[in-house]
Each structure stands twice: as structure tokens, then as C-alpha cells.
Amino acid sequence: MGHPASDSPVDVIIVGTGFGGLGMGAKLAREGKRSFIILERDEEVGGTWRDNHYPGAACDVPSHLYSFSFRPNPEWSRMFAPQQEILDYLRSVARDENLLERMVFGAEVTGALWDEAAALWKVTTPKGEFAARTLVTAVGHLSEPKLPVIDGLSDFSGHLFHSAQWNDEIDLTGKRVGIVGSGATAIQVLPEVAKVAGEVVVFQRSAPYVTPRPDRAYTEEEKGLFRKMPEVMQELREEMFWSNEERYAQRRGTPTLVSAAAQVALDHLHRQIEDTELRRKLTPDYTFGCKRVLKSSDYYPTFTQDHVHLETGGITRVEGNRVLGRDGGSHELDVIIACTGFEATDLPIAYRIFGRDGQPLSERWANGMQAYATTAVHGFPNLWIINGPNTGLGHNSAVYIAEAQIDYIMAAVNFRDEAGVPALEVSGEAEDAFMDRVDHLAQGTVWLEGGCSSWYVDHRNGRLTTLWPEPAYTFRQVNAPFDPEPYLTWSPDEAGEHILAGVR
Numbered sequence: 001m002g003h004p005a006s007d008s009p010v011d012v013i014i015v016g017t018g019f020g021g022l023g024m025g026a027k028l029a030r031e032g033k034r035s036f037i038i039l040e041r042d043e044e045v046g047g048t049w050r051d052n053h054y055p056g057a058a059c060d061v062p063s064h065l066y067s068f069s070f071r072p073n074p075e076w077s078r079m080f081a082p083q084q085e086i087l088d089y090l091r092s093v094a095r096d097e098n099l100l101e102r103m104v105f106g107a108e109v110t111g112a113l114w115d116e117a118a119a120l121w122k123v124t125t126p127k128g129e130f131a132a133r134t135l136v137t138a139v140g141h142l143s144e145p146k147l148p149v150i151d152g153l154s155d156f157s158g159h160l161f162h163s164a165q166w167n168d169e170i171d172l173t174g175k176r177v178g179i180v181g182s183g184a185t186a187i188q189v190l191p192e193v194a195k196v197a198g199e200v201v202v203f204q205r206s207a208p209y210v211t212p213r214p215d216r217a218y219t220e221e222e223k224g225l226f227r228k229m230p231e232v233m234q235e236l237r238e239e240m241f242w243s244n245e246e247r248y249a250q251r252r253g254t255p256t257l258v259s260a261a262a263q264v265a266l267d268h269l270h271r272q273i274e275d276t277e278l279r280r281k282l283t284p285d286y287t288f289g290c291k292r293v294l295k296s297s298d299y300y301p302t303f304t305q306d307h308v309h310l311e312t313g314g315i316t317r318v319e320g321n322r323v324l325g326r327d328g329g330s331h332e333l334d335v336i337i338a339c340t341g342f343e344a345t346d347l348p349i350a351y352r353i354f355g356r357d358g359q360p361l362s363e364r365w366a367n368g369m370q371a372y373a374t375t376a377v378h379g380f381p382n383l384w385i386i387n388g389p390n391t392g393l394g395h396n397s398a399v400y401i402a403e404a405q406i407d408y409i410m411a412a413v414n415f416r417d418e419a420g421v422p423a424l425e426v427s428g429e430a431e432d433a434f435m436d437r438v439d440h441l442a443q444g445t446v447w448l449e450g451g452c453s454s455w456y457v458d459h460r461n462g463r464l465t466t467l468w469p470e471p472a473y474t475f476r477q478v479n480a481p482f483d484p485e486p487y488l489t490w491s492p493d494e495a496g497e498h499i500l501a502g503v504r
Helices: 019-031 083-096 186-194 221-226 232-246 255-272 275-280 348-352 398-419 428-442 474-477
Strands: 011-015 035-040 103-105 111-115 119-123 128-137 159-162 177-179 199-203 308-311 313-320 322-325 330-332 337-338 383-385 424-426 489-491 498-502
Touching: 011 019, 011 119, 019 035, 019 398, 035 128, 103 186, 177 186, 177 330, 221 232, 232 474, 275 383, 348 489, 398 424, 398 474, 424 428
Parallel strands: 011 035, 011 128, 035 103, 128 383, 159 337, 177 199, 177 337, 199 308
Antiparallel strands: 111 119, 119 128, 313 322, 322 330, 424 489, 489 498
16 A cells, blocks of 8 residues: 655554554554554564563463453463464464554554644655644564673674564574573573573573462364354453462562462472472572562473583673683573563653653653653653553563553543544643552562562662552553543633643
8 A cells, every 4th residue: 555654644653563463453443543654674474472582481361351342352372372373363463453454564663753844744854744633653672672781792703682682583493502691581482492402501690489380272163162152252351360469469569469479489399399409599589479479380390400500699890701700600602682671661662752842751761761641651642651660570461451541542632632632731730640659559569579570670760660559450541541630731822822621
């Protein structure tokens, strides 16, 4: 299809084709009232589930819950779907919701500027410039890989890559492989790499809490039942949701609940690791839930293999093909795989979005990101953010959160159009008051008082900026219903300039 340029604006531009972007596009398409396009930097849909195709990649949220409520999938093969299956699901959403014809691939956003006079967002990409009344970003927390800061790492003489940029051309068979990190990705990568590598060294900064992963395949009989009776899938989804919600109480820091949950993880460790020294190295030194709690039934047993080693002393530098540890140890490696996470608290897209008076979103967030109702930012009219500040969860499905935000955006855009105003912008006072509420709710949680350092908390301000500090169901209660009261609207004055005024 021919894509509109800036002289023929659309109603909505969506950035990203992960769950957030596709969900937003599907709701717009189903409503059928607005023109829209979806910009994608890659050449196909999928977001993080396209990029993260490392061996062992899978979801740690049950499949029937980690999918759209309006697109249940009776064909999930397992309780916890592997990466390829999730990617295929997202492809089917794009195809069946007729979104592909609205997509511009290879269109990474290099700049997005609010044009005050025209009341439009002007978005620049390698595929041209586009314009829209509404801009929705759905790039997510886990889209920009972060390499560790290690002296000499960039000069490593072997092969170096991040887990989210897996190098399929490198055959790891018989290779000496170093894995930097011990988080959610590392525990999936390690067992698979250990099956083929000649030697594996895991460089662990801090031990994670790991609980059993109760995975199993769905039988053909079960899938047949899901096809014939979709209400059974809905019941299963609700059961999974509320089962996960029960885990939130552990994050509130209630000592008995935290202790009981930690014991499950420690019992799992003790059942699978007999060596007392190895157990000690794999035992976390912070409060349960302070960092992401992981699920795996094959991570710990991998360390009992003779060719797999755990290093906990830290890395001082890399020289040639050698990784030197603080304890004086040295490992010669052929490959280093960085399982070191993403730029989650300082989103790169924020440096490319310029709001009223040309202010960069990164400047507005210079002391940490924040948004009213997790979705709107003062100074940025008609901009809505999916998977931005305070939208992560430590215990439930991120898709549930994205759907709540999509409902909010749809209601806001409908209100704006029905009110006949060119733009909506949340007031600074409302945004600050909302964040004060979030800060208050975060007090007493294990994320702030659990004695660990994690990507949940922004080091610049010590605030919980990535997670929602309450149960997931309250996220929908608080952030899905749209209320115009906190918003300002743009109206032309006698000179034709736009002025801000209260909606009511």
C-alpha cells in the first residue's frame, strides 16, 4: 500500500509491533473510525519475541494468560509457550486483524516532534516523514539491549554478542563459552548452551531466587476442548490470573509471606544442588521478590555438570580472549554471551520525542520517567505511552496491563474527538499528584526495602519507576477508566496561537 506522508496526516501513528502496538492496532481496526499506521524498525512484527530468539527462550507467564483477552488461542502447545510459538501468535494477530497493510517496516523512529501550529505529531523515519494527530509509543521496557561495562570487553578477541542479538552463525559446539549474568534470560540460555559447549562459565553478580517451573504439554483432547468451548479457556485464564495475584502479597514485605515464598525457592535449590559450597554461591543475599523471581527446573542441575562452572567474584577486565576475575582467576573463552538486560529505566525512545516548545521527553524524564495514569506526560499533547513508566509487574501478565492502557487511550481519543478539541495534555499538577500516590504505594514493598539493586528502581531518584506497586487488578481499576478532569485542551486564541485551558 502507499503510505501517507506528512502532507496527508493520519489520525494515529503507533510505534512498535509487539503486544502493545498490535493490541492498539487491533482495537483501532475493530472500531473502524480512524486512519492509522504502525511504524516498525525491523522487517517483521513481534517486538521482544522477534528479537529474543536465543536457545531456550520461552515465557514465564502461562500461555493462556500471556495473550490477548479478545484473541484466545486454543492451540498453545504448552503451559509456558516457547518463543517461536508466541511469535507465531503475534504474526497471526497482525494477519487476522488486517494490520499488515497498515504497517511500515524498516521505519525506525529517528525523531517525533509536536507541531504546535498544526496540532500534529511529525514523525521522521528512514522510510520518510509521517504525521498524525495522535502518537502512541509501544516500544516496551525490553527493547534496547544493554552490554555490561567491563574494561577491555569491546576488544575481546572471540565472539561477543547480547542474548537479544543472538548470533545464529556461530556454532557453539565444543566452544568455551562465558555467560555474563544470571537473570531471566541466563537461566534459559545456560541449560541449552551446556548441551553443546565444551566448557561454560557463568559470571554471576547476584544469585537469583529460582522456583520450580510447572510446565507441561497440553494434550490434543485439551486443545480440542478449548476449540469447542472457548469459555473453558476463559475460565482457565481467570484461574491463572487470580493464582498469580495471590503472589503479590509476598511483594508487600509481609514477613511471614515473604519467608514462606523464599523457602519454596530455597527448598528447590537444596533439592537440586547437594554440594554445600555451590549451594552457598547460588543462595540469594537479599529479600525474596526484591529482584525478579525466576522459574526453572533445569537451571540448577546444569551446574552439577563437570564442564559448567560458576564464578561469583566479579570480572576486572578482558584481555584478548581471557576474562580476568577479581579473585585472580582467569578463563580463556571463545564466546561471550551477555545476558545483561535492557535499558529499562532510561528508555532510548525518550531521546527522540520532542513535545511542546521542543522539549525532549528525555529531558522531562532526566530525573526518572513518570506519567499520569502510566500513559500521559505533561508537555506532550496527544502522546500516549504503552509499556512506559510503572507498567511492569513482578507477578502477573504484562499483556493484561497493555490492554488496560489501550482501553484508556481509546477512551481519551474518543473524548477528544467528541469534545471537538485539537489536543489533550495532562496537567503537571495531576501528573505529580499521581506519582506521589505511586510513591506512597511503593513504600514498604520488597522492591524498595529488600536490600537489592535492580532495574525496577531508578538509580537517579530511588523511585520505583518500572513496576506497578500494587496487584494487577488495581492497575485496571486505577488506570483504565479515562477521566478528562486532569487534562488541559488546546484552543486557538484571537491571534491564532494555541493556548492551554482546562477541559471543564
